[in-house]
Amino acid sequence: MPKFAANLSTLFNEVPFTERFAAAAQAGFTAVEFLFPYDYPAAQLKQLLDENNLKLVLFNTAPGNVAAGEWGVSAIPGREAEARADIDRALEYALALEVPQVHIMAATVPPAADHQAYVDTFVRNMRYASERFAPHGINLLLEALNPVTKPDYLYASQYQTLEMAARIDRPNVFTQLDLFHAQLVDGNLSRLIRENAGRYRHIQIASAPDRHEPDEGEINYPWIFALLDDVGYDGWIGCEYLPRGNTLDGLGWFAPWAKKS
Numbered sequence: 001m002p003k004f005a006a007n008l009s010t011l012f013n014e015v016p017f018t019e020r021f022a023a024a025a026q027a028g029f030t031a032v033e034f035l036f037p038y039d040y041p042a043a044q045l046k047q048l049l050d051e052n053n054l055k056l057v058l059f060n061t062a063p064g065n066v067a068a069g070e071w072g073v074s075a076i077p078g079r080e081a082e083a084r085a086d087i088d089r090a091l092e093y094a095l096a097l098e099v100p101q102v103h104i105m106a107a108t109v110p111p112a113a114d115h116q117a118y119v120d121t122f123v124r125n126m127r128y129a130s131e132r133f134a135p136h137g138i139n140l141l142l143e144a145l146n147p148v149t150k151p152d153y154l155y156a157s158q159y160q161t162l163e164m165a166a167r168i169d170r171p172n173v174f175t176q177l178d179l180f181h182a183q184l185v186d187g188n189l190s191r192l193i194r195e196n197a198g199r200y201r202h203i204q205i206a207s208a209p210d211r212h213e214p215d216e217g218e219i220n221y222p223w224i225f226a227l228l229d230d231v232g233y234d235g236w237i238g239c240e241y242l243p244r245g246n247t248l249d250g251l252g253w254f255a256p257w258a259k260k261s
């Protein structure tokens with residue numbers, strides 16, 4: 001039985017961020033995820049979660065200087081102190097908000113840069129993060145991003161993040177299987193889901209190629225949800241899509257699973 005989390009960074013964007021918690025709960029979600037919590041005190045976010053009986057199931061480490069093209073700091077050589085401070089801050093938020101997993105953002109790699117140096121830096125910082133988070137039972141996730149949405153990101157293929165997780169070789173490090181990115185880069189989603197069950201601990205969904213509701217495009221999500229049940233996936237499924245129009249108007253696909261108020 002799939003468990004869905006509303007991504008408040010992309011859904012319910014008709015209202016300000018702090019009003020999206022109530023909107024998600026009223027739409028029948030019991031869990032949420034979003035990109036970054038850092039613009040708000042943890043206590044304020046916890047109150048919003050508690051008031052709406054919502055679990056927070058994922059957020060990311062900080063993105064760095066987005067205006068300068070950065071998308072994560074954990075792989076940038078020479079920025080280790082900043083990356084580890086971001087990891088420590090993410091841990092503080094994860095503990096305060098009772099979050100079971102955090103996506104550690106890697107970095108975009110400038111075309112002329114030494115890619116291996118970025119990989120080696122990321123492995124070291126991930127092992128640092130693993131040691132910080134493991135005593136609290138919190139998992140760390142790596143996510144491949146397709147090169148159209150995010151050019152020059154450290155990894156684009158699911159098979160690269162699976163290999164990276166194996167190289168990091170820590171028991172609380174897994175991949176985040178965003179099926180939108182996976183379809184655009186790797187395809188053969190059934191093989192990915194079947195052959196790597198247990199190595200991904202979070203899933204995100206959106207249509208391909210347009211990243212809208214999961215009721216259009218190339219991916220047959222009802223079939224995918226049944227396959228996920230078949231392989232015993234019991235994690236959350238993050239609804240990280242860009243609504244075609246009003247969020248509520250596009251939630252017909254979610255009706256079978258929405259919590260009835």
Ligand SMILES: O=C(O)C(=O)[C@H](O)CO
Binds near residue numbers: 060103145
């Ligand atoms: O971009 C995505 O798909 C994500 O899930 C990350 O949170 C941000 O890149």
Ligand SMILES: [Mg+2]
Binds near residue numbers: 143204240
């Ligand atoms: Mg994603």
